[in-house]
């Protein structure tokens with residue numbers, strides 16, 4: 001099912017939670033909505049589910065305008081952040097709920113519940129109550145309960161955030177696989193950039209209620225059109241620079257006494273905001289990399305990497321880089337790091 | 350003792366545990382248990398006389414007669430003997446009160462509709478208790494009365510020439526249902542408010558509509574609150590003497606026990622009274638055992654921990670609107686009317702028939718001018734002033750122990766400190782009488798010597814639970830680490846309690862004490878039994894508290910000088926209700942923290 005959000009705004013009192021958000025989710029797509037906490041992700045998802053109505057704008061499921069339809073009539077199944085399993089129902093009853101509400105015959109309900117139990121590896125747990133399950137199992141029940149009604153769209157609000165890191169990784173893979181197999185349209189809200197990049201076919205970045213950018217994970221990571229995206233994705237640090245030379249999507253930028261090559265994004269000003277992708281920096285020279293020399297303030301050993309904080313020559317802003325295969329340089333010493341073009345993005349300032 | 354001491358962290362902890370435990374064992378467990386002492390020499394065979402159990406019902410449930418154009422509909426109820434009457438009446442009251450209370454709670458908590466606040470106001474009004482006077486006004490409004498009642502008057506002015514009236518057991522059932530359903534309402538409401546929004550939203554998201562959501566999700570999740578409320582109503586109904594006295598229906602267990610204290614010669618004497626108390630106790634313990642879990646502080650803690658995300662109310666559909674306005678609203682109005690009627694009666698010269706007559710402030714003057722009447726107020730305030738400091742110390746200690754200690758004794762104290770809510774007051778009163786009169790005859794603790802002391806002791810035991818609950822929730826919302834950090838910085842336990850715990854929980858403590866004190870002031874069971882032992886109202890130095898005086902005024906035939914004694918009782922009850930309203934408002938709006946439900950049990 002294709003989903004369209006058109007110019008949606010939502011206020012809570014004076015607070016502007018969503019500002020003129022438009023986006024389109026393709027049929028069968030895994031679409032992630034990524035943003036810092038408080039940016040309006042949940043609000044947008046709740047508007048899609050019909051729990052809130054927008055002050056302005058419209059929501060379409062396919063060609064149908066569902067903007068003011070109640071949650072019961074949308075056929076959009078939601079997985080809540082806390083999973084919202086009913087504590088007084090068994091696993092079976094939880095999963096069967098949506099089917100029983102649809103008044104399906106008992107055999108059909110049973111058959112579909114069995115299918116969902118099997119799909120999520122929950123067989124044998126059907127008579128347990130939620131509190132008798134582990135976190136991962138509870139998460140699966142919540143997912144089974146949503147999938148079993150064959151929703152037009154699956155809405156997921158940070159469904160993995162209550163799990164520990166290991167389990168989160170495991171379920172991330174399972175969830176993606178199931179979505180693929182069923183070909184279901186999924187809208188997945190998260191504040192975890194890694195999760196969004198790993199799972200999504202496309203993702204939308206949202207900040208302070210505004211849609212910042214939409215693209216594939218590759219586009220978002222490699223070619224962020226908006227400084228917010230550049231700063232939010234990956235490990236980054238920023239500095240102010242002066243544009244020395246411009247041309248063909250690239251620019252030469254002075255950061256203190258260093259002159260480096262950067263990807264230019266709509267750069268039409270003299271001064272630039274330079275975003276460094278900290279973990280793309282190298283400790284040794286390479287073809288096409290720009291050197292950046294400065295004085296070390298702090299360095300820390302981090303296992304596979306070394307964190308180096310340095311102030312570039314002729315500058316006062318501290319930058320952070322993560323270098324592989326390197327001893328931590330002593331504070332006060334001079335260090336040079338080498339930056340690839342896709343590791344430096346310049347925006348008008 | 351040494352063994353017990355070792356399981357506590359230090360002496361302070363041990364002391365905090367022992368204080369309330371020893372008090373409650375001595376002044377609650379022993380007295381209640383000693384009811385059994387009264388059974389000595391009692392011939393149980395006596396109980397199987399038709400007076401107590403009568404399988405051939407006497408009387409007609411409803412009598413309908415016509416005199417000319419006028420039809421009389423008299424609802425009487427049948428008489429099946431003292432014990433069966435009580436059980437059946439309390440079961441019916443519980444059933445009706447639960448149906449009404451739970452419906453109103455679901456309706457107002459889950460749905461949005463025009464007039465919702467009016468419903469809430471009407472349903473909350475009967476939470477202000479006006480002992481005896483409420484039942485008296487119920488009788489004026491709906492009771493069968495040859496001089497006519499208000500409801501029939503209204504029917505007549507609408508063009509129906511029908512006289513409707515409740516009398517005898519049916520009157521008792523009606524009065525109790527109207528007075529007690531808010532207890533189910535408030536408990537159900539608290540349970541519904543504790544449901545996280547996502548549980549309701551998920552159901553709607555999967556396609557469930559209004560009534561399905563209620564039936565499949567809300568009601569099961571609110572069941573603990575409904576059951577807790579229903580059990581309390583059942584117990585309150587079993588022990589109530591107000592409605593039986595007003596409707597002059599004596600064939601109830603509560604009335605028989607009450608009567609024992611009037612003459613010490615109820616039919617069958619001490620033995621029969623003790624046997625009836627045992628029956629009352631057993632009858633209340635059975636349902637209690639079922640819902641015991643839901644009444645414990647620790648269970649309560651689960652409900653109040655962490656604020657659930659509040660849910661959006663659903664729009665009420667057409668059928669729902671019809672049900673709300675045609676079914677629920679009339680019941681609410683009918684239940685709130687007696688409460689308002691108490692105020693009307695307080696300002697009336699006379700109200701014996703369908704309508705009150707004459708406006709006067711005289712009833713309030715009489716409160717102050719008749720020494721025996723005024724004495725009741727002085728007594729009540731004195732008792733409350735003595736009971737409240739004790740409740741503060743004991744209640745705080747109990748709450749702290751249950752909230753912070755994990756030893757087994759703490760679990761027992763949890764049960765012990767809420768049990769007084771669940772044991773009929775008449776059983777407690779009778780137990781005190783037997784216990785103290787036999788353990789300490791002639792001493793100041795013998796109720797026949799000094800009822801005042803016994804009243805204070807009993808009030809502390811019976812009304813402490815409200816303070817324990819309030820402090821307990823306050824403690825739950827105060828992380829234990831705040832105390833631990835003070836200890837790690839070298840503070841002694843005493844200092845920690847004084848400098849950290851008390852300041853952080855004092856609002857809850859104050860809220861609890863306010864609640865406890867209004868329930869002390871409006872206590873009935875012990876007040877009208879033990880309280881009657883120190884002389885009658887005509888004696889200006891009697892020991893009876895306010896509720897005792899109110900009862901006597903309700904029973905009084907007439908004063909010299911023309912004022913209606915029941916109207917004076919209403920004036921006293923109005924003052925009591927105003928104090929209750931004020932306290933409830935302050936305690937719930939000013940002192941309770943968000944999400945803390947104080948008045949539900």
Ligand SMILES: Nc1ncnc2c1ncn2[C@@H]1O[C@H](COP(=O)(O)OP(=O)(O)O)[C@@H](O)[C@H]1O
Nearest residue numbers: 012015017035036037038039040041042043044
């Ligand atoms: N019902 C509401 N009333 C008032 N403010 C709200 C409400 N729901 C969300 N907000 C506010 O809107 C902003 C966005 O919230 P939300 O959509 O939950 O953010 P996210 O899910 O991205 O963390 C937050 O600042 C939040 O406080």
Ligand SMILES: [Mg+2]
Nearest residue numbers: 041042043157
């Ligand atoms: Mg959120």
